[in-house]
Amino acid sequence: MTKYLLIIWLVFYNIDLSFGDEPPSWRPYKVFSQNKKYFCWIDYNIKDTSKSLRDIKWRLSVYSNDSILIWYKDYKPTGYPDGLLSDDGNKFVYVEFWYFHDANLVKVTRKDQPDISLIGQDFHIPGIFLQQTVSHKLWLEKYDLKNDRLTILTRDGRIWLINLQNGSKELIGFKFNSIHIIIGIILILLIIVTIIVIKKKRKKKITTANTAYNLLGLKS
Numbered sequence: 001m002t003k004y005l006l007i008i009w010l011v012f013y014n015i016d017l018s019f020g021d022e023p024p025s026w027r028p029y030k031v032f033s034q035n036k037k038y039f040c041w042i043d044y045n046i047k048d049t050s051k052s053l054r055d056i057k058w059r060l061s062v063y064s065n066d067s068i069l070i071w072y073k074d075y076k077p078t079g080y081p082d083g084l085l086s087d088d089g090n091k092f093v094y095v096e097f098w099y100f101h102d103a104n105l106v107k108v109t110r111k112d113q114p115d116i117s118l119i120g121q122d123f124h125i126p127g128i129f130l131q132q133t134v135s136h137k138l139w140l141e142k143y144d145l146k147n148d149r150l151t152i153l154t155r156d157g158r159i160w161l162i163n164l165q166n167g168s169k170e171l172i173g174f175k176f177n178s179i180h181i182i183i184g185i186i187l188i189l190l191i192i193v194t195i196i197v198i199k200k201k202r203k204k205k206i207t208t209a210n211t212a213y214n215l216l217g218l219k220s
Contacts, residue, residue, distance in 0.1 A: 021098075021135050022080075024054075024080055025079060025080070025081065026054060026077075026079045028041060028042060028044065029041075029042055029081035030042075031084065031085050032085065033085040033086060034084075034087055035087045036065060037089065038062055038063065038064060038065065038085055038088075039062075039063055039065065040060055040061060040062045040089075040092055041060075041061045041063070042075060042077055042083070043058065043059060043061070044056050044057060045057060045059075053079075054079065057074065058074070058075045058076060058077050059072055059073070060073050060074075060075035060092055060109055062085070062092070062111070070089055070111070071111045073111075077094075078094070078096065080097075082094065082095075082097075084143075084145040086145060086147070086148070086164070087147065089111075090110060090111040091108055091109070091110050091148070092108070092109045093107075093108050093109075093143075093145055093164070094107045094109075095140060095143045095152065096140075097138065097139075097140050098136040098138070098139075099125070099130050099136070099137040099138065099140075100119070100120050101119070101120040101121050102121065103119055103120065104117045104119055105119060105120050105122075105123070105139070105140075106118040106152070106162065108150070108162075108164055108167075110164070116162075116164065116167040120139070122169065123139070123152075123154055123160065125139055125154055125155065125156050125158075126156060128183065129154075129155045129156040130155065138155065139154055139155055140152070140153075140154060140155065141153040141155055148163060148164040149163065149164065150162040150164055151172075153175060157175045157176055158174055158175075159171070159173035159174065159175060
């Protein structure tokens with residue numbers, strides 16, 4: 001019975017065991033703010049050829065829409081061209097789509113202020129909600145940046161609000177998704193299976209007892 005439940009779980013959960021993790025590109029890239037007033041470049045010193053692109057010194061540079069440099073900082077990218085630039089041009093947000101328990105999932109690079117970082121365990125996501133790929137786990141549904149508020153929806157349905165001024169994190173809501181329905185169905189199936197097993201065991205005990213009584217010439 002356990003084998004059949006596992007098959008049901010795989011079908012509903014839509015796990016594609018052949019899914020390949022896209023390798024990092026390690027190429028410079030450009031990100032615009034939503035209001036198009038600012039943009040940033042994540043790039044490296046092209047003269048530094050002594051190291052791999054992963055290990056050389058990268059920089060985050062923010063410009064106004066007329067290409068005037070506003071500020072810059074040393075930056076350690078992940079190799080994937082992603083991120084969000086705030087409408088005031090003062091904050092760059094990168095949210096990792098792979099899950100790491102003890103490493104950064106959220107990194108906020110701020111002008112004239114220390115960076116903000118959140119690691120996997122800060123979000124308290126039960127392992128059952130982390131979808132396994134070939135070599136990683138997925139934890140993120142979507143995220144959005146408005147003003148100084150970063151909103152993150154995780155795969156367990158929780159909605160988090162991160163204040164980009166002070167780095168505080170707050171749970172502000174919950175959203176049911178297909179995974180919750182799947183887990184509910186599996187729990188119901190487990191309850192049904194448990195009831196069936198218990199009934200069979202009781203029936204077997206009664207049958208065994210009746211057989212014993214008959215052998216002894218007694219009435220059950």
